Amino acid sequence: MVEPGAGTTGTDDWDAEIAPTPLLDVLLLDIDGFEGPIDVLLALSRDQKVDLRQISILQLAEQYLRFVHEARRRNLELAADYLVMAAWLAYLKSRLLLPVAPDAEEPSGADMAAALAFQLERLDAMRKAGEALMKRPRLGEQVFPRGAPEGLRDLTRPIYDTRLFDLIGAYGAFLGRKTETRLEIREAKLYSVDDALARMSYLIGAAADWQKLEAFLPPGLTDGLYRRSAVGATFVAALELTRQGKIQLRQDGGAFSPIRLRKAIP
């Protein structure tokens, strides 16, 4: 494992005064002008004056660590991510300098260096692409649209599918509403519990054995509401007759399984 601290590798004696390079001075003077540690790394790597693909990551790491060291020596305020990067680079440096452990699970120093090089190269490429874009003849600066466009208009022409029937139907409904001011509540056609009691009491005499509850429903159940009231009333009637001890009820197999009933055996 990496031993932290000064002098581990013998090359970075942090207590020794290292004369800052002109670039370091520039970086430190304009620290606010940089967009984070990667930006500083890119500036440092450009200073190596080689193609980014041939850059020495080890040298870059050393330059960066010197930059952070110098910033701290001058009591410059450095954001936390600059220190995180310094830590990462210090670790990378040690990995690059130490022999590779054969059973190492973590990426090798070379892998890490390649990853950093890739990131720098990619960002550099994007930066140059941005500059190339901005140098293109741009609309409103070097290229112009028509100054007095007549304009195109897309009009939607509504087509209504209202028919004469709808119209006179609406008028009929309007007239009806207008002339009818008295509210009349009409009798709702429902099957009552009394009806159900009477029917069940009558039919149960004929049924000696267990019968399904729905066998006691009245005939002609087509209308939804009427059918619903009949089922409810028949069920209530069955409960009432059971309470009175006139019939017995059973439901085998849990909820929604058929309910059966028969005449109570005294």
Add this chain to the structure above:
Amino acid sequence: MSEDTVVPEGPDHFTAERVIEAVLFASAEPVKEASLRARLPEIADLDARLESLRQRYVGRGVELVKRGDAWAFRTAPDLAARLHLEVPQQRKLSRAAVEVMAIVAYHQPVTRAEIEEMRGVALNRGTLDVLLEAGWVRPMGRRQTPGRPMTWGTAPAFLDHFGLENISALPGVEELKAAGLLDTRPAMIAYAAQSEDEMQLPLGDDTVLLGDEDGE
């Protein structure tokens, strides 16, 4: 990148026309000849160049026109209609709009206040607009009463759309009644709605009805 494409200098007619063309195209206002001269001092024969450019566009979709002492590109007048695109769109009128349309048709000329009074509700701002846009109603002049309110009636497109010969072809109250369209009973909307959703009851399809009744 734009720097390295060099425009040939000198009294090159072609270049002069290109520059005039671009300036007139990009300007928001017609450009005065004086202004063109000031901007393009290297172009000596401006009149000839403008005339040559004008000729170039004769009969095209765009024309170079002179307005007073200024020049501009304009789309050819005969193509004006092609700049606008009408997209037919099927739409549904609201119930309120249909009812207002009916009231206007049966009671024209009718004022907005009268419509509101008949319906018992205020007229939405958009309702009459929709009917106006459809071309079905039109203003019929002001009523000679205090406030001189505008009256409304049906427009020709209304008869067209509904296939009516004239307004008196609309069925009258008695005909509406006869056709069952004048229904004075309150609608049992609640009950009707309730009975629509079929219930899931544990009724097996082998349900046997007891007694003497006829089946389902």
Add this chain to the structure above:
Amino acid sequence: MSEDTVVPEGPDHFTAERVIEAVLFASAEPVKEASLRARLPEIADLDARLESLRQRYVGRGVELVKRGDAWAFRTAPDLAARLHLEVPQQRKLSRAAVEVMAIVAYHQPVTRAEIEEMRGVALNRGTLDVLLEAGWVRPMGRRQTPGRPMTWGTAPAFLDHFGLENISALPGVEELKAAGLLDTRPAMIAYAAQSEDEMQLPLGDDTVLLGDEDGE
């Protein structure tokens, strides 16, 4: 009004080009091919007509350009210096905004996290806003990965502003792709996360431990 100006029907190439010319001249914005087709239902070979019209304007002061699936007339870029048009000064983009713009253009669809990863810094709130306001970037839907992050790409106005026919015409895009630089894979952070807990900072007196240092 539109009824009485009759445009000759039939496969008249000349008429077709006139109409296309007028429609494109009349619009400051590029006109989509679909919109052209809707206006010119009688023109079967729109592509050929557009190409013929483009040829007609080659070398003129005004050019017919394609921007994505839309077409527009624009002044020739090489005339820029000669036009002396008074243009309102556009706000200068920050270095960060230009860089983010390039990343969005070359790596689209790209998530905010990927942009931050590539640049190694958090994205300022305002940076993406500036590009959105300019109409150059637009949301491109969510990525089907955990967290369903929003992805970003270029909007049609980006092509128009930078004079690009489409995204594959971005400067140097082929070279960048060949060099493997249009890969959004995370680079260092992945390694950093792995090694976070075993690193210590050899910065002399006050050694900083990683991992618990900054939230970011």
